[in-house]
Amino acid sequence: MLMRGIGFDSSAKVAFQSHAHTDHFVSGEVIYSTKATKFLSHLRKEGFYREIDFRKTFYIGDYKAKLYPAGHMLGSAGIKLWLDTGTIFYTGDTKWFKLRTAEKSCFPRADILIIEATFGVPSFTFPSPKEAEKKLIAFIEDILERGRKPVLYVNQMGKAQEVMKILDLHGYTVKASRDMIKVAKIYEKFGIKFHNISKDGDVVLRAHRPPRVGNAFSPWELTVSGFGQLKLSNHADFWELMRIIEKVKPERIFTVYGYSREFARILEGIGYIADSIAPDSYLTPYC
Ligand SMILES: [Zn+2]
DSSP: OEETTEEESSOSSEEEOOOSSGGGOOOOSEEEEOHHHHHHHTTTOOOOEEEOOBTOOEEETTEEEEEEEOSSSTTOEEEEEEETTEEEEEOOSOOSSOOTTSOOOOOOOOSEEEEEOTTOSTTOOOOOHHHHHHHHHHHHHHHHHTTOOOEEEOOTTTHHHHHHHHHHHTTOOEEOOHHHHHHHHHHHHTTOOOOOBOTTOSEEEESOOOOOSTTOOOTTEEEBSTTSSBOOOSSOOHHHHHHHHHHHOOSEEEEESSSHHHHHHHHHHTTOOEEEEOTTOBOOTTO
16 A cells, blocks of 8 residues: 555555565565565566665655564565554464464554454464364375375475474475475575475475365375464454454554455444545555
8 A cells, every 4th residue: 555655565655564475565666675575576576665674763755664574475664664653563464373484473552553364253263273283294194104105285485494494303205396496495595494405305385285176195294374174374364453453553444455344343343433444546645
């Protein structure tokens, strides 16, 4: 969205890019992001990036700002701005619980909160990352015991590296795609090491699940996603979103992405002033 001429995960002359997933890519004359987001984005696109460290004061347009870790993937950030009318915090894609390959998230106090709502309804209740990890390892052990090779379907940027790291820590090698390995090499530049990449891994990681006829999924295949079978998600579920709101203590909330309308309605029902906005919307000037 745009606010006072600044793009938040939207293209504008001056823009902030919260993380390196393609649906958040922006173009602009100056793009502010973390160093990791810049490196990861360069896999696919050149841009005029300004690297900003977490919690360091900088100016975006005319406004004082700081980035805070969003916990969604390596380098993902939320941004707080100090406006003449108060403070505003935009989460980008975010996660309350710590993942193994993302920085621990942090949510500052702000008067206005713009929060993602990818999973903004209570039916999206995920196990904690630790519980999801246990389920993943139990699945792998079971399939290997049955003499098959487990195949995991994962987003190749962020989720693939999280799963690779989990498998590394549990002693399993992985056969990953070239793109997943490319991204993993960038993670390594930022201190997240992988010792288990192998041409003939114990576990196969694939980016796309091929279409099947009916429900004929193989028992050795598993989709790892908030929308999939194993809900190891790098997004906040509904309850994590509520924790974030309680931490930020906003006077006013805007919800964006996914179940933004439903989430805003739920928030209104419990006493918050909340509205949903489209990702390409202009926020009103009083913000
Ligand atoms: Zn994302």
